[in-house]
Amino acid sequence: MRRDLTETTAPFPAPQSDCGRPRTNVKDHALDRAAHAMVAATTSGLSPASICLAWLDWALHLAVSPGKCMDLARDATRNRPPGPVVPTDDPRFSASAWQRWPFSAYRDAFLQVQQWWQDATTGVLGVDRHHEQVVSFLARQMLDAFAPSNFALTNPVVLEAAIRSDGANFTAGARHWIEDLEDYSTRSRGEHIRRSPYVPGRNVAITPGKVVWRNSLCELLQYSPSTAQVAREPLLIVPSWIMKYYVLDLQPHNSLIRYLVGEGYTVFTISWRNPGAEARDVGLNDYLSHGLLAAFDEVRARCSGEAVHAVGYCLGGTLLAIAAATLARDGRAGELRTVTLLAAQTDFTDPGELGLFIDASALAALDSLMWEQGFLDGAQMAAAFQLLNARDLIWSRVMSEYLLGRRSKPSDLMAWNADTTRMPYRMHSEYLTQLFLHNDLAEGRYCVGGRPVALSDIAQPMFVVGTERDHVSPWRSVYKLHLLTHNLLTFVLTAGGHNAGIVSEPGHPGRHYRRATRGQGAPYRSRQAFFDEAAVVEGSWWLCWSRWLREQSSGVVDARMVADGLGEAPGAYVLEP
Template sequence: MAAPQTETPKAELPDPQEVARTYAEVAQRASKLLTEHMQRESKRGIQPPSDELGVAQAFLDMMKKLLADPYRLATAQMNLVWDYFSLWQHSMQRLWGLSPTPVAAPDKSDKRFKHEDWQDHFLFDFIKQSYLITARHIHDTVSSVDGLDEESQQKVNFYTRQYIDALAPSNFAFTNPEVFQETMRSHGQNLIKGFNNLLRDVEEGDGKLRIRMTDTSAFELGKNVATTPGKVVFQNDMMQLLQYTPSTAKVNTRPLLIVPPWINKYYVLDLRDKNSFIKWAVDQGNTVFVISWVNPDARHAEKSFDSYLSEGVLAALDAVIEQTGVKEVNAAGYCLGGTLLASTLAYMAAKKDKRIASATFFTTLLDFSQPGELGVFIDEPQVQGLEKKMAARGYLEGSEMATTFNMLRANDLIWSFVVNNYLMGKDPFPFDLLYWNSDSTRLPAKMHSFYLRKMYLENALSEPGGIELCGVKIDLSKINVPCYFISTIEDHIAPWKSTYLGALRLGKTPRFVLGGSGHIAGIVNPPVANKYGFWVREDGKLPDNSEDWLKDASHQAGSWWTDWQAWAQAQDPGQVAARDPATGKLPVLEDAPGSYVKARLDKAPR
């Protein structure tokens, strides 16, 4: 096939010295990595193939079912041929100067085909539509096989989508018009630079590909991210407790204790001044405390879910009350931090401990019966495989968890960077959210095994007395404090219909709010942005079915933050003079953001 004719900028010869330097660096890196790989493989010996994920078996079962129904298979093939024929007709009409309706069009949110040549250039339009037709038919065929069990069907659907996404024409140099133009313009220097970027990422991943999503050198904690002023006023082996400096003369009587997840770091709530939930909450007159979890290593292998409860939330609660002299606090938990907060509230209810007066849950799972696509990675064989890895080193490596989450949105969090970094030969753009996303955390072996087994595999938290923490059987129905539940409609990590099931488990009906966007963007949604909006039912009812709730919910413009603040303000008995962390009863240990949060795994010496 002749090379596609595209309009390209005037080609400029590259600088010979720069080309020589780039080639030398590529050769040096490639040689070093190849040597290191061979040394590792020789130490490991020949490893038999394994299928810990159960993917091969799932596809084998799917193929057996599919081949047992030849009529359906033949129908699928004929439909594919018909669509190809329609595409051929469409292409002929375009050659004749007509503007027919496309046979297949990408979703409006699909960023892979935004370049104008995907629409305007005959050949690239043909490639795009051919891919979309094939992708649709492959997915439709494997997702409609009769007789396949639900677990296998989920795996087939998920990994088929990974395969389809990987083979998108946008991911290859000569079928992506933007990459093709850059290759012609730079005489292929983009591909050489991209290969150098690839080697750098493998090098920094210690033999494994760690795709760089942002320029990490552009950010520094305490300088241009996590900058809200405050002090570390308490710490133990599990966490540091940060108290933020007030910005108002008066503050609400009850302080706010935030429990973030330990799968990620807390400063997603404090990225920049303009999108920091923590700064905004301080500016609304809240005395804000936040837990900054330790980034665990082998020394923390025996730290359990109990440890996060007792040495985390309860220890922080003791410190907040000692620091402020109050008898009651408000608490908020994000994702896994919300799961821990609910567990703590149930524990406290059993102990007749009423020091937490209200609770807010951000995208929190309490009922794990419908975990969404994360369930693809969590079954008995996979958990056993993880437990073996964790037993050897005492923790789950942060990069492994990050890869799992990235696969849930592969086009945005994997393939877009493959194109930018390796095909276009560009360095990633500095972006605070992606800097945070790349700041991985480890998970202690004992805690993570308990979490996966008891929460995901057994869904024991949702059952009264299903789990025991610190010697107490946990019953979510005993939680009777006012609660606010915020979920997001596009959440892939904690699907909103699943979080809704958890909200039903509480002893007191919460205010349930559904925000726009996803797990992060829907939460980090400041009022000044005026984006997404949210749904709420002002009658306060929480029917058994989530769709029934949504049917009668009204959509509100703006950010859920203001709705939450109005709700939280109504829970508070009054105001007191602002509380300066530097003059509290607890000694100041260091300035926020503290030292625990600064432990980056990708900066650790090897």
């Protein structure tokens, strides 16, 4: 079906009001906002009050736990036998050089202290669980900063490299440090330099297609078919707005979008605009109505009104779940054929380490910081994720690039990860408050158009993917969708992390997955039972998903060609700094 090309260049949509929620009159508290923003900027968005409350809770309860204190004192003075205290699978100490004295003594002493602090910060009677997690996390972060692997004189691998290279590793490391400092300074000033060898439209995001629709919030891309026939129902991908969509369209060999096109699907994807301060009042439901649902309607109009296979990744999956519940509530369920959620949470009661700093005090600090700027900057968000996984993302890099003088070999996934995005003030504030803090979606309080939506109304078959080492959307949290729906639901747990587990193309070494399907109305099976009982399948979950999509489709039609467009893929928004 031929559609007229649509482009709306109007400003960002006017914010909506939902369920009569009162908006805070920030003008009455401008001075407070400014003061909170100043503190938040100094602490990188963390709340000193929240951290102090957690520490006081732990310290006061520990002080009135003499038995616990006696155990800790005994452990601190006990003469431990020689050898490692914990299994030596810690990658920081995996080199054989750590087996030699005195480096083995440095390692063992550090591991003993690490274990002691783990015991000290957990299992204290009366401490709030959230506070216990915060204190334990902060203690681990401080200890990781002082690991012997981080210092040249206590790291045998670094010393051996210095001897072999006559100190050239330190010269190279200093050069890397200066380059990174300059790059950070450039980005902090809002200037964008694309130094990566991977550039969208050049060697990543090169699946042939066109921009067929655009408004002030997003672009809609349609990809050119590579098969003579395609599944009757088109497929719409909804990426997260905290990432650029081309994580799903990297190089040809690991592009999920190219794979789906080759499997015989008419593929569309949303490419979100990278907003600035002008979008500060754009809310979460604006992303729903003017973004996802507007693009959804355009896809159906371009495909003769067929129902849609909808796919959401990360926060895009959360938004898709809201959209599916909204369509069901409004009598439009037939427009949606299936729902696929990739590493997407819908219940936020167990969000993993990301939830350590999601409480009222922490959100007040972050909210003030965003109010001052009008958005949350990508560099600020990246710093938060680095903190959550500092051992791998910070200290391992310090050792490799600055002490050993080795530059990490650039990869398409690393380049995409560095291509950060921003988030409007209101949208991110609503997301953190309504979903993370209050869990409104899972508990039936989230409203669209002034009325609540319920995930239990979703009747379409669902395919839900979690990843084993996900720091952003822990799979045990993703699995909770089983408690909120009653439909046919296939759950897949795949190897890898939040990104690498999804970008898991056929032929990728070391990949495996578990799969189980819950029948409509079937009783609940616990997360541990799923993990223990589901068979491990070697290979990529993409193959399993493609078969599932084919089973849920109603036949094939002639391939839908993309005759013209507003521009070639990957479009204009993905290139915005």
